[in-house]
Amino acid sequence: MAKASTHSLEGIRRTILDGFWSPGDRLQPTTLAEQFSTSTTVIRESLTRLAGENLVTIRPNRGFFVPDLNLSELADITELRCVTEALAAKLAAERGTVSWESSLIAIHHKLSRTPRRLPEEPDRVNPQWSQAHREFHHQLLAPCECQPMLKLSGDLANFTELYRRWAAPSQAAVARDVEQEHADILDAALARDAEKLGQLLRNHYQATVDVVMHSGLVEQPA
Structure with a gap:
């Protein structure tokens, strides 16, 4: 589980920093779980950690998003x-x-x-x-x-x-x-x-x- 978590964390971080998504895009845990061959639980943990690095925005009751331009x-x-x-x-x-x-x-x-x-x-x-x-x-x-x-x-x-x-x-x-x-x-x-x-x-x-x-x-x- 730790290896999968690290893989998904680094993969999502790299994809965001490579500009794959646009500002404000929603990050769907189910889609990312398929992309990185892991569980939605691992993806949610990764997205939460990336929010602490200012690479993901968490909107209550709405989910995870690429940061908006501000x-x-x-x-x-x-x-x-x-x-x-x-x-x-x-x-x-x-x-x-x-x-x-x-x-x-x-x-x-x-x-x-x-x-x-x-x-x-x-x-x-x-x-x-x-x-x-x-x-x-x-x-x-x-x-x-x-x-x-x-x-x-x-x-x-x-x-x-x-x-x-x-x-x-x-x-x-x-x-x-x-x-x-x-x-x-x-x-x-x-x-x-x-x-x-x-x-x-x-x-x-x-x-x-x-x-x-x-x-x-x-x-x-x-």
Whole structure:
């Protein structure tokens, strides 16, 4: 049962983050149980856990849903992520070892060599790039050695990744120079410049909000 639960949890998480469903789509436990060859009980447990990661919304008496688009919530989540990661980055810069620097450089190399878009699917983010992207940001903060902070950062990253996936076809997303943003972040981390690193991370995450605002995904308030 534990193996089936882990399989369904990771499978549903990956499917959501890959943008398979649209904002607000209902997630039917019976359909997902067939898809992942498990029971509806296991699926409900997985969906409940994913709700704790901000990847699923639970509506009382209605069921489970992919989160709706909400620009105000995205702005608040982004601010919380910026504040959290500024502290984590400060601790990482202070505590990081030479081994950490080597690992970070290696992961950045992998990220920079992985195409963000694939020729056959130019309107979608390459899943391999997304995986390398998550690894880079996790490794960046890993030396802070504060697991609650790292978990919070990861959960907030999942939430904003949904928006990035949905906004991927927009011209604002295509024109953004994400590669240079990551190169600058790496340089600041290796220089142990915590203040600059925190500011670059804020700019990096705010740029995602700006892309969503200009993508037309969410109607902005008058």
